[in-house]
Amino acid sequence: MNESDEPAAPASRPARGPGRPVGRRAGDTVTRDRILESAQLLFAQGSYGSTTVRAIAAAADVNPALVIHYYGSKRDLFVASLRLPLQLSDQIAEVLRTDRDGLGERLVRLYLSLWLKPSSRGPLAAMMRSVFSDQEAADALGQFLSEQMVGPVVANLGSDRPQLRVSLVASQLVGLVVGRHILGIAALVEADTELLVACVAPVIQRYLTASLPPSK
Structure with missing residues (x-):
């Protein structure tokens, strides 16, 4: 962002006096x-x-x-x-609610479903369009996936090398939707959601729960 675009934050507010209500007005x-x-x-x-x-x-x-x-x-x-139209916290809680063996399937299905909803498709598409030309947008995408979607799932599992697992899952999900919704690759566009879930979920499941190769 240009310096001229992001103004300085206003000065701190005075400390609350006795009896002044606490919390946002x-x-x-x-x-x-x-x-x-x-x-x-x-x-x-x-x-x-x-x-x-x-x-x-x-x-x-x-x-x-x-x-x-x-x-x-x-x-x-x-x-x-x-985050506004997605209400992800409740949906991620549902993903985590049952057995860990189906985590990959539930996470992929949730992610793909977001692209079918009018309320979330626009913001997500804007994000994806921006990441190719704007590093700050790419950073925002990483922040969104790590803090709101993939990160909470990995953290709940308590698996080793969590940062690597988050990165692997995020890269797979991003590649899938870029191919389907941004580049418009015909085979991905024509495939129904359940087929894509069946193809991609085992890979995501492995990234989430399987043992990863040792670092060299």
Whole structure:
């Protein structure tokens, strides 16, 4: 992000005095949600690189400094805007709820299903379009997958070499959707979801639970 695009965060607020209520005020929540919804819309319509903090602030009718105050950076706001329509925490909990032998299948099916929902397809496609030309967008994709989707599954398993396992799973999932939804490779586009799940799930399962080769 250009320095001119990301304004400095506003000065810290005064310490709360005695009797002052603790917690976020209702107005703060409304403003924060309006920023997030505006960011989601603009990222989905364009790309990560073309969407600026100032444009998001204008769409939300707030000062640009408030965007940084609430979200820290454009990258963190991008990750939050992806999380907004997905409600992943509940869905990941469902993935983890039953036997570990079916984790790969459930995770792949969940990931592919996100691309079929109108509410999540736009933001996800915007993310994927951006990663090829913008390193910050690529970093945001890695952050999203590691913190919101693959990371929680690997952490729950308590397996060895968790970072490598997360990276292997993420690379497989990204490659699949790039081929199907961004590059439009015919065989992947024409394959139904259950066929893709059957093909890819065993690989994901191995990355999640099998012993990995020793490092040389």
